[in-house]
Every structure is written in structure tokens, then in C-alpha cells.
Amino acid sequence: MTRSRSHSGLHYVIAAVWLAVTVSLASWWLSVGLRLTNRHRMFVWEGGTFIVLLVAGGVAIVLAIRREHGRRQAIEAFFMSFTHDLKTSLASIQLQAESLREDWPEAAPREPLDRLLHDTVRLQIQLENSLFVSQPDGRLLRERVDVVSTFARLAQDWPELSVEVRGSESVIADARAFEAVCRNLLQNAVVHGGAARVTVSLAPAGSGRVRMTVSDHGRGVSASILPSLGEPFAKGGEARGTGMGLFVCRQLVARMGGSLTFLSASAESPGFTAMLELPGTR
Amino acid sequence: MPRVLLVEDDQSLGRTLHERLRKERLEVEWVQTIAAAEAALASGRWDLAILDVKLPDGSGFGLARRIKRESLTPIMFMTALNSAENRLEGFEIGAEEYLPKPFHLKEFILRVRHVLATERVADVVAVQGREIDLSALTVTTPDGQRSFLQVRDGRLLKLLIASAPAVVDRSDILTRVWEHDQATPTRAVDNAIVRLRQALQDDQGEIIRSVRGVGYQWTPEGGG
Numbered sequence: 001m002t003r004s005r006s007h008s009g010l011h012y013v014i015a016a017v018w019l020a021v022t023v024s025l026a027s028w029w030l031s032v033g034l035r036l037t038n039r040h041r042m043f044v045w046e047g048g049t050f051i052v053l054l055v056a057g058g059v060a061i062v063l064a065i066r067r068e069h070g071r072r073q074a075i076e077a078f079f080m081s082f083t084h085d086l087k088t089s090l091a092s093i094q095l096q097a098e099s100l101r102e103d104w105p106e107a108a109p110r111e112p113l114d115r116l117l118h119d120t121v122r123l124q125i126q127l128e129n130s131l132f133v134s135q136p137d138g139r140l141l142r143e144r145v146d147v148v149s150t151f152a153r154l155a156q157d158w159p160e161l162s163v164e165v166r167g168s169e170s171v172i173a174d175a176r177a178f179e180a181v182c183r184n185l186l187q188n189a190v191v192h193g194g195a196a197r198v199t200v201s202l203a204p205a206g207s208g209r210v211r212m213t214v215s216d217h218g219r220g221v222s223a224s225i226l227p228s229l230g231e232p233f234a235k236g237g238e239a240r241g242t243g244m245g246l247f248v249c250r251q252l253v254a255r256m257g258g259s260l261t262f263l264s265a266s267a268e269s270p271g272f273t274a275m276l277e278l279p280g281t282r
Numbered sequence: 283m284p285r286v287l288l289v290e291d292d293q294s295l296g297r298t299l300h301e302r303l304r305k306e307r308l309e310v311e312w313v314q315t316i317a318a319a320e321a322a323l324a325s326g327r328w329d330l331a332i333l334d335v336k337l338p339d340g341s342g343f344g345l346a347r348r349i350k351r352e353s354l355t356p357i358m359f360m361t362a363l364n365s366a367e368n369r370l371e372g373f374e375i376g377a378e379e380y381l382p383k384p385f386h387l388k389e390f391i392l393r394v395r396h397v398l399a400t401e402r403v404a405d406v407v408a409v410q411g412r413e414i415d416l417s418a419l420t421v422t423t424p425d426g427q428r429s430f431l432q433v434r435d436g437r438l439l440k441l442l443i444a445s446a447p448a449v450v451d452r453s454d455i456l457t458r459v460w461e462h463d464q465a466t467p468t469r470a471v472d473n474a475i476v477r478l479r480q481a482l483q484d485d486q487g488e489i490i491r492s493v494r495g496v497g498y499q500w501t502p503e504g505g506g
Contacts, residue, residue, distance in 0.1 A: 083362070084336060084362040084363065085362075087362035087383045087384055088292045088295060088362050088383055089292075089294075090383070090384040091295055091362070091383040091384035091385060092292060092294040092295040092298060094384045094385075094386070094387075095295065095298045095299065095302070095384075095387050095390075096294075096298050098386065098387040098388070099298060099301070099302060099387060102387070120384065124384055138365065138366070139365070139366040139367060140366055141366045141369065141370065153389065156386055156388065156389075174366065176364055176366075176369070176382070
């Protein structure tokens with residue numbers, strides 16, 4: 001929303017400046033023609049035609065910008081309404097599945113419900129990623145976010161995954177964007193890495209920043225693929241996924257004033273490792 | 283039993299939440315429009331209002347503003363609108379919680395319980411012969427004199443009572459009672475305390491004790 005408004009505003013300014021400059025030049029040409037005694041009719045006609053063409057062109061450009069602005073607003077409104085309905089439906093499915101799971105007799109198999117809940121989480125992540133991709137300049141807040149409680153909350157989405165957080169730090173970030181980054185990393189660990197355990201280490205990184213190292217104990221990725229991770233549509237050697245998760249992560253971390261790098265397997269972390277640095281609260 | 287007003291227009295989600303909240307032994311009324319919510323709000327005191335934002339006959343933000351202006355009912359937003367602007371608006375209104383959809387059932391119940399635990403105060407509080415009715419926003423002194431409280435003063439009194447025996451910081455009072463209004467000076471808190479003490483006939487500051495450099499404390503047994 002913010003992006004389309006500011007861009008169309010800039011378009012209007014450029015169109016107005018262009019129109020003012022060219023019409024001034026044409027007017028000057030016309031006035032020169034009027035002052036000349038010889039062949040002045042040619043200058044007058046050229047200048048006049050020039051002005052008419054420029055004004056008509058300028059008006060056409062302004063109308064085109066307005067039409068484009070309206071079209072973009074309509075698409076955004078549709079997208080917002082669509083995602084709103086989708087999120088409400090997802091919330092309903094998730095709550096009903098969780099209610100059923102709670103009421104389910106202990107002895108009964110719960111796998112179908114667990115699979116259903118996993119699918120809602122996957123949809124939720126894709127939906128959030130698509131929202132962030134569609135609004136690359138959307139506003140982010142600067143909030144105090146407690147990393148430990150964020151991971152504790154997110155870990156509920158993958159009951160089979162053991163998430164251990166070492167250290168205790170808070171960061172200054174947009175809570176929703178930070179959650180999206182962490183959720184993508186956990187999802188990748190489970191789906192692409194086949195990990196059963198994730199370790200999050202928190203430590204001060206100097207200059208008031210916090211370093212957060214998220215290491216999974218899964219399959220990891222080949223070192224040759226690492227440089228391309230975080231680029232749009234880059235996948236970690238698999239056909240699955242959209243290849244947008246890590247791209248969204250990197251974009252969001254950068255917009256929050258931080259950095260995100262990916263490391264290959266080491267003796268301490270046999271799987272995939274993501275290292276984030278974000279402004280801290282100290 | 284705590285009374286909860288649930289405003290959610292989605293049939294499926296509303297029904298599921300209604301059932302779960304009732305299982306939690308809460309008295310729940312589920313409505314689907316702002317008009318129905320306003321009628322329910324007028325019918326009595328509520329311990330919590332859970333509001334969706336995008337409703338068929340208007341915005342839940344507008345409804346929340348009216349609730350905050352006219353009553354002491356705490357508010358919890360539960361919405362798919364999760365942009366920075368939406369969240370800011372929710373907190374500026376003074377919502378106790380802002381829960382983006384979709385969410386886990388466990389988290390929803392925990393947040394509801396948290397708001398009820400921190401915000402719930404009995405309708406009528408008796409203190410040293412005075413009777414405070416937070417529903418009617420009145421204070422009756424031992425000599426039978428009855429005074430009416432402003433909504434904001436009532437909210438401050440409720441916050442002090444709910445937080446007792448802890449001392450409530452002035453900045454915390456500003457955030458929670460003046461709803462993140464940056465322009466309000468801390469003197470506004472002191473003025474509200476003066477009005478409350480007058481209503482309670484607490485000239486010595488025994489019921490609402492001043493803690494120098496920090497804030498105020500509810501001391502019903504007499505803080506001295």
C-alpha cells in the first residue's frame with residue numbers, strides 16, 4: 001500500500017516536471033517566432049504544434065499513471081481481502097483440528113490430525129511469505145522481541161522437533177517479520193533437512209547487536225549451493241518448495257537493520273546453519 | 283463466572299471459539315455484528331471483549347474505541363489484519379492483547395486467561411467503609427455520599443486494585459490507562475489520583491498510597 005502510493009506520487013512529480021520543462025521550451029520557441037520579422041510563421045506554427053503535442057502527451061501520461069494507480073489499488077484490495085479470508089479459514093481449520101486432537105482418546109491414532117496441522121502451518125508460512133513478497137516496502141515496526149519466548153511459541157508448530165535455545169537475548173525487530181524469519185528456518189529444518197533437533201545460540205555480537213545462530217541437525221546442503229541461497233527461487237538442491245523462504249528471510253532481516261548468512265556443515269553443527277545479526281536491546 | 287463477549291463474523295471460527303471458551307467455564311456470548319455487540323455491551327458488565335476487526339457492519343477498531351471510552355472492559359483483538367499499521371492502531375486504542383490469525387488454540391486460551399487474571403476485579407469493592415462500584419463507576423463513602431467517577435479514573439482505580447499489592451509505575455499507568463498517548467504528561471496521572479482520593483475521602487493517601495519517585499499503590503488495609 002505504502003509503496004504504490006509513494007511510487008505513483010513520484011510518477012506525478014516527474015510527469016509534471018517534464019511537462020513544465022518541455023512546454024516552457026516550446027513557449028520560448030513560439031515567442032522567438034513571434035519576435036522575428038522574417039519566416040516568423042514557420043516558428044509560430046512549429047512552436048504551436050509543439051505545445052499542443054506536448055500538452056496532449058502530458059495529459060495522456062497523467063491519465064495512464066492514474067489508471068495504473070487505480071488498477072494497482074484494486075489488485076492490492078483484492079489481495080488483502082483474499083488473504084484475510086484465507087487466514088480466517090486457516091484459523092478455523094487449525095482450531096478445529098486442535099480441538100479434535102485435544103478431545104481425541106489417548107489410544108486413538110492422531111497422525112491424520114497431525115498431518116492436517118502440519119499442512120495448515122505450511123500454508124500459513126506460504127501465505128505470510130507471499131504477503132511480504134508483495135509488499136517489499138511495507139512498514140515494519142521496531143519492537144523489543146524476546147527470542148526465547150518467540151521460539152518457544154513457534155516450536156508448537158512442529159511437536160516432533162526439539163528446539164533448544166542457548167542464551168537469553170532480546171532484539172529490536174518487527175515481531176511479525178522476526179517470527180516469519182524464524183518460522184521459515186524451522187520449516188526448512190524439518191521439511192528440507194529432515195532434522196529432529198534445532199539449536200539456537202544467542203550471543204552479543206558487539207556494537208549493541210545480537211548474533212543468533214540457528215543450526216539444525218539435519219542433512220544440510222552442499223557447499224556449492226550456499227552462495228545462491230537467499231536469492232529468489234534458489235532451492236537447496238531439491239525440487240520441493242518455492243525457493244522464496246530464505247529470500248524473504250534475507251530481505252526481512254536486511255530491512256530490520258540486520259544481516260543473514262548461511263554456513264555449511266561443521267563439526268559443531270552437522271546440518272544447515274543460518275547466522276543472523278540484529279540490533280539488540282542493550 | 284467471567285463474562286466474555288466474542289465478536290466474530292465467521293460462522294465456523296466463531297462457533298469453534300464459542301464452544302472452546304465455554305469448555306473453559308466462561309460465560310460466553312457470541313455475536314457477529316457491531317450492532318449486536320453494542321446491544322450486548324449495553325446489557326451489562328463484561329470481563330473481556332474479544333473482537334474481530336473486519337466485521338460486516340464496520341470496523342472492530344471503532345467498536346473498541348467506543349468500549350474504551352464508555353467502560354472498563356478489557357479488549358483482545360483477534361484478526362487476520364496483521365500489518366504494522368493495524369497492530370499499531372490496535373495498541374493505540376489500548377487493547378490488552380492483539381492476536382493475529384491464524385493462532386493456536388492453546389495460545390488463544392492462555393491469552394484470554396491472562397487478560398482475565400490481570401484485569402478482572404470484582405464489580406463491587408469494599409474498602410474501609412467505602413463501597414466502590416466499578417460497574418456503575420460510583421464511590422459511596424461511609425456518610426452515604428455518592429460520587430461518580432470518570433471512565434478514565436475508573437480504569438486507573440481498577441488497574442491499581444488489580445495490581446495490588448504491587449506499586450504501579452506512573453509510566454505504566456500512562457501506557458495502560460491513557461492508551462499510549464505520547465502527549466499526556468505524568469501530571470495527568472497525579473490529577474486523576476487527586477480526584478480518586480477526593481471521591482474516596484482519602485485525604486491522607488492511606489488507601490491510594492504515593493510511592494515517591496515510582497507511582498501509586500492500592501493499600502486497602504491502610505498504607506499510612
